[in-house]
């Protein structure tokens with residue numbers, strides 16, 4: 669049903685590099701540098717690599733990018749004041765507040781405070797609503813990156829059975845909507861799904877986003893499926909593994925993303941793509 673040759677490993681790092689190259693070429697033609705501000709409160713280790721990789725990629729592509737580091741004990745009101753200043757700053761096109769936040773700060777309040785036009789994570793209810801109603805808006809980076817990878821892998825989407833494992837606001841739900849918009853027949857499976865393995869086995873396209881190391885075993889994969897592994901889990905030994913047992917799954921899949929080097933680099937490239945999109949829209953150069 670799907671077109672890629674058996675066992676193809678989808679090179680997310682290479683796809684992300686090409687996307688960043690296209691963004692850089694476009695930015696080089698602009699009379700301004702799209703501005704991105706990443707706000708980090710405390711030093712959650714899950715955010716560390718991401719912030720470093722993002723800073724490097726943004727600068728290389730010609731963005732005006734900076735990380736604003738705040739102490740772990742920052743009060744919610746002070747973070748909201750900073751966001752308001754970034755909302756009003758005409759040089760800032762994109763605002764990303766790193767999650768998770770320390771316990772004294774309510775993430776919903778923070779996300780709601782970001783100007784939807786600058787919400788490059790696509791987490792604001794206005795952008796979620798636009799996606800749900802098929803209006804143009806900022807789309808969450810990871811699901812957007814997954815769609816790029818599926819297209820690069822040559823996956824046939826129209827009419828295909830797609831299973832999304834996980835129902836988070838950040839990945840599962842927007843992922844399901846993008847697949848639906850691409851004419852897949854979409855199932856959202858989750859921790860309460862009766863027979864997860866059986867649901868997954870029916871999938872021609874399987875997107876795993878549960879955050880449980882190697883939960884998806886080889887015998888959950890249908891022959892010739894395209895498998896996208898969104899999970900980035902660190903083992904006690906310090907190794908990175910996905911939500912899919914890669915070696916087992918690769919034997920049965922037509923194509924599969926590795927961890928690292930799969931979805932992760934695409935999330936960063938799509939954050940930059942969203943920042944450029946936000947800049948073009950805000951500054952009246954709609955494309």
Ligand SMILES: Nc1nc(=O)c2c([nH]1)NC[C@@H]1CN(c3ccc(C(=O)N[C@@H](CCC(=O)O)C(=O)O)cc3)C=[N+]21
Nearest residue numbers: 714715717718765766767768789928929930932933935
């Ligand atoms: N508001 C917000 N938006 C986010 O998008 C967000 C966030 N908060 N908080 C943290 C998570 C995590 N995240 C990653 C993105 C890329 C890699 C990535 O590029 N990973 C490399 C490996 C990096 C390594 O070696 O550890 C890869 O998968 O190949 C990792 C993690 C975005 N996040």
Ligand SMILES: [Mg+2]
Nearest residue numbers: 834835858859
């Ligand atoms: Mg769950």
